[in-house]
Amino acid sequence: xxxxxxxxxxxxxxxxxxxxxxxxxxxxxxxxxxxxxxxxxxxxxxxxxxxxxxxxxxxxxxxxxxxxxxxxxxxxxxxxxxxxxxxxxxxxxxxxxxxxxxxxxxxxxxxxxxxxxxxxxxxxxxxxxxxxxxxxxxxxxxxxxxxxxxxxxxxxxxxxxxxxxxxxxxxxxxxxxxxxxxxxxxxxxxxxxxxxxxxxxxxxxxxxxxxxxxxxxxxxxxxxxxxxxxxxxxxxxxxxxxxxxxxxxxxxxxxxxxxxxxxxxxxxxxxxxxxxxxxxxxxx
Amino acid sequence: xxxxxxxxxxxxxxxxxxxxxxxxxxxxxxxxxxxxxxxxxxxxxxxxxxxxxxxxxxxxxxxxxxxxxxxxxxxxxxxxxxxxxxxxxxxxxxxxxxxxxxxxxxxxxxxxxxxxxxxxxxxxxxxxxxxxxxxxxxxxxxxxxxxxxxxxxxxxxxxxxxxxxxxxxxxxxxxxxxxxxxxxxxxxxxxxxxxxxxxxxxxxxxxxxxxxxxxxxxxxxxxxxxxxxxxxxxxxxxxxxxxxxxxxxxxxxxxxxxxxxxxxxxx
Numbered sequence: 001x002x003x004x005x006x007x008x009x010x011x012x013x014x015x016x017x018x019x020x021x022x023x024x025x026x027x028x029x030x031x032x033x034x035x036x037x038x039x040x041x042x043x044x045x046x047x048x049x050x051x052x053x054x055x056x057x058x059x060x061x062x063x064x065x066x067x068x069x070x071x072x073x074x075x076x077x078x079x080x081x082x083x084x085x086x087x088x089x090x091x092x093x094x095x096x097x098x099x100x101x102x103x104x105x106x107x108x109x110x111x112x113x114x115x116x117x118x119x120x121x122x123x124x125x126x127x128x129x130x131x132x133x134x135x136x137x138x139x140x141x142x143x144x145x146x147x148x149x150x151x152x153x154x155x156x157x158x159x160x161x162x163x164x165x166x167x168x169x170x171x172x173x174x175x176x177x178x179x180x181x182x183x184x185x186x187x188x189x190x191x192x193x194x195x196x197x198x199x200x201x202x203x204x205x206x207x208x209x210x211x212x213x214x215x216x217x218x219x220x221x222x223x224x225x226x227x228x229x230x231x232x233x234x235x236x237x238x239x240x241x242x243x244x245x246x247x248x249x250x251x252x253x254x255x256x257x258x259x260x261x262x263x264x265x266x267x268x269x270x271x272x273x274x275x276x277x278x279x280x281x282x283x284x
Numbered sequence: 285x286x287x288x289x290x291x292x293x294x295x296x297x298x299x300x301x302x303x304x305x306x307x308x309x310x311x312x313x314x315x316x317x318x319x320x321x322x323x324x325x326x327x328x329x330x331x332x333x334x335x336x337x338x339x340x341x342x343x344x345x346x347x348x349x350x351x352x353x354x355x356x357x358x359x360x361x362x363x364x365x366x367x368x369x370x371x372x373x374x375x376x377x378x379x380x381x382x383x384x385x386x387x388x389x390x391x392x393x394x395x396x397x398x399x400x401x402x403x404x405x406x407x408x409x410x411x412x413x414x415x416x417x418x419x420x421x422x423x424x425x426x427x428x429x430x431x432x433x434x435x436x437x438x439x440x441x442x443x444x445x446x447x448x449x450x451x452x453x454x455x456x457x458x459x460x461x462x463x464x465x466x467x468x469x470x471x472x473x474x475x476x477x478x479x480x481x482x483x484x485x486x487x488x489x490x491x492x493x494x495x496x497x498x499x500x501x502x503x504x505x506x507x508x509x510x511x512x513x514x515x516x517x518x519x520x521x522x523x524x525x526x527x528x529x530x531x532x533x534x535x536x537x538x539x540x541x542x543x544x545x546x547x548x549x550x551x
Contacts, residue, residue: 085466087463092493107468
């Protein structure tokens with residue numbers, strides 16, 4: 001089972017001077033159980049793409065298939081329960097009196113029994129790492145990182161099969177950011193397919209199983225982080241970059257003339273250096 | 285949700301290039317004289333002048349029609365009432381027991397034309413002038429009132445901030461509605477009370493955000509040493525150009541025409 005987008009075309013404000021083609025000829029398959037990263041320069045159509053997957057935007061032409069079922073106006077509510085969508089800065093959407101009520105908001109329409117609601121809220125809080133003593137506090141008393149976690153809980157509470165996150169780590173401190181990236185892996189291990197947008201190539205290299213590069217509303221490349229981040233010239237050509245560690249070893253290789261394999265994560269970098277030292281250092 | 289009414293549409297027409305001050309004067313004079321028109325010849329002249337400026341501005345007809353949509357209902361209702369209840373002398377035709385008079389028909393046409401022209405002239409201003417330029421122009425035109433301690437600059441600043449925030453709030457509302465509906469919120473309930481209640485998850489984040497951005501903005505303004513209009517210079521200095529001359533001449537011709545028609549020719 002997977003999400004499939006077929007020949008999607010979408011134009012913002014057609015027929016006005018503000019007309020802008022946001023997506024064109026877009027084919028994409030998102031496989032179950034993976035962490036997929038969407039990268040691309042600002043205005044390339046990443047958010048527009050995400051909004052097509054849960055039906056917030058309807059394509060001008062083309063179709064979206066969720067687990068083989070085409071997304072239409074009729075099955076919108078059913079499909080949205082399958083697909084969680086965490087917006088950028090989701091903490092801005094909190095509104096209830098207490099954290100508990102805010103997390104449970106997504107369940108109001110499902111008319112579940114009270115103990116089921118309670119169980120689901122606690123499950124989501126545990127998964128995301130919101131401690132139980134926060135649940136009765138006001139959402140406006142929390143810190144930025146806590147608010148974001150609460151907002152993510154509010155999406156997870158409907159038990160989505162797929163979870164889309166728009167820049168989940170932006171605006172968090174380094175500790176919060178690392179925790180957020182670990183959280184994405186936790187979600188995958190809990191059986192949730194994760195789709196996230198990021199501008200930080202380090203985060204993408206460390207976290208994603210597969211990367212999709214989008215530029216000017218088209219998918220330019222897709223592949224494993226290793227396949228994508230070895231194309232340095234292509235990425236810098238569209239205003240993106242490679243992870244810092246990849247840049248570092250590329251420069252090191254250029255300056256020293258030593259062949260160094262492509263390194264895209266910090267762990268690989270450590271491993272390589274340890275290996276080199278154990279063999280007596282870089283030959284000069 | 286998109287606000288298209290009164291939104292600036294970039295262009296290079298003579299009307300676009302004219303100074304906001306002369307455009308504001310044009311709009312106000314146009315509106316006053318349209319309201320002064322009484323006979324069909326005066327109406328004809330007003331229509332011709334509005335149409336000339338409309339053609340010069342190069343704004344697509346579609347946009348003008350769009351800005352008329354909100355008052356279309358009003359126009360239709362008044363027309364129907366006029367046709368049914370206005371008593372004249374010459375019967376045109378009858379619907380059931382109601383006579384429709386020739387005078388009623390003319391009155392309705394005049395009414396429609398009047399509303400039409402008022403809206404077209406006002407929307408031509410907003411379609412061809414950025415909100416910043418409009419408030420700049422208003423500030424300039426209100427400046428003489430400083431003698432009676434009228435806070436022209438402050439009012440213009442408040443207006444431009446308000447105008448600046450409208451599209452932002454529209455976008456923000458759109459975003460919050462999307463976010464809450466992804467969380468399972470329901471906005472399409474038929475029950476009015478439920479519908480109002482369903483907007484609570486939108487309004488609270490919107491207000492929280494609005495207060496926060498207002499606070500941020502005041503801090504940003506203060507940290508840039510904003511302290512009102514005194515001694516403040518402009519980045520874009522308003523200049524009176526030949527386009528303004530043309531526009532004001534057109535306006536003057538129109539005004540003289542209406543006045544002559546009313547006093548000398550009596551048509």
